[in-house]
Amino acid sequence: MKRIIKITTFADRLLFLILISASVTGIFYSREAVSQSSGVVIEVNGRPEFTFPLHTDRTVSVSGPCGNMLVEIRDGKVRVKEAHCPNQLCVKEGWISKGVIVCLPNKVVVFVGGGHDHGKDTDAVSG
Amino acid sequence: MRSQDKYRIAVLAAYALALSGFESLLPTPIPWLRLGLANIITLVALMLYGFGTALNVTLIRVILASLFTGTFLGPAFILSFGGGILSTAAMGLTHRMFRNLFGPVGLSLVGAFFHNIAQLSLAYFLFIQRIEAILIISPVILFIGTLTGVANGIISDLLMKNILKNDHGEIQNISQA
Numbered sequence: 275m276k277r278i279i280k281i282t283t284f285a286d287r288l289l290f291l292i293l294i295s296a297s298v299t300g301i302f303y304s305r306e307a308v309s310q311s312s313g314v315v316i317e318v319n320g321r322p323e324f325t326f327p328l329h330t331d332r333t334v335s336v337s338g339p340c341g342n343m344l345v346e347i348r349d350g351k352v353r354v355k356e357a358h359c360p361n362q363l364c365v366k367e368g369w370i371s372k373g374v375i376v377c378l379p380n381k382v383v384v385f386v387g388g389g390h391d392h393g394k395d396t397d398a399v400s401g
Numbered sequence: 402m403r404s405q406d407k408y409r410i411a412v413l414a415a416y417a418l419a420l421s422g423f424e425s426l427l428p429t430p431i432p433w434l435r436l437g438l439a440n441i442i443t444l445v446a447l448m449l450y451g452f453g454t455a456l457n458v459t460l461i462r463v464i465l466a467s468l469f470t471g472t473f474l475g476p477a478f479i480l481s482f483g484g485g486i487l488s489t490a491a492m493g494l495t496h497r498m499f500r501n502l503f504g505p506v507g508l509s510l511v512g513a514f515f516h517n518i519a520q521l522s523l524a525y526f527l528f529i530q531r532i533e534a535i536l537i538i539s540p541v542i543l544f545i546g547t548l549t550g551v552a553n554g555i556i557s558d559l560l561m562k563n564i565l566k567n568d569h570g571e572i573q574n575i576s577q578a
Contacts, residue, residue: 278506281558285499286507293510293547300540329533350533 314352315385316345328352328371328386338380345384352386410446410454414461417442421466436549439466440512443489444505444557449564452493459485476528483523488516505561509554513546 282290316324318338326332326347333346333355343357343364351371354364357380364377364384375384421439429435439462447455463485467478492512495503503511521542525535 278555281504281555282506283502283504285502286504286510286554289503289507289510290547290551293514293543293550297540297544297547301544304537304540 314347317383319381336382338382340380343380352384409450410457413442413446413458417458417462418465437513437553441553441557444509445561447492447496448561456489459489480520480523483519484516487519488512491515505558506551506554509557510550513550517542517546
């Protein structure tokens, strides 16, 4: 140990400390950032039915009062691929990476982002 | 280029190749974890014989190692080629600009850091294209790289002192001993 200290300069040690602290901070920060964000919650009839990570591609079939609809998750984005409601507004909304897709006739709501506190900011229209 | 330089480059490249071959035999807990032992030779070449020798040694090592393992021009080759060039360039620049500031350990840390940066960016732009995956793995790789960088720096220092003590800077005598 003494020898290691002898052969390193002050700049060597400073660089080592910077790299170690930056990478350790990065490890914790990236874990947290990933676990908090990028979740997809699909609610049917006001109850959360599914929760998926946004970074895993998949297609989910959700059944509501008007029948099945397909929700597709791909490349960090979500869309309603197919629905049997009359006006197809949810399908026309296309891909989103943040926010909400609402299908009123089918009583299906697709949330993207943050995660768990969506109940708090529900307003009169979507509630 | 003098014939002595060529000879020196050949010997150093052979050492680097042997080390990288040895390293690939070692079992590692994570498959992509590399100790970067060959960087010891690059670093010693840089500090004793200058940037040109170090770059030559790195190029020969990367290309020949990929030919031996059959990965020439494949993804693994592109990654180690980019990493080797950028880390050697970064170490050379640091050595030239801050000659008295950084010792072998600091240079080795610079090399390890830029090696990983090059590999991560190449992996992102060419192969993975998934920024979350890169962001999650980056700090882990940089952390491990810092640890192996320190170890390689210490070994480089020992090796360099040995060469200077025994052979007055002439690596050619090592092979004759």
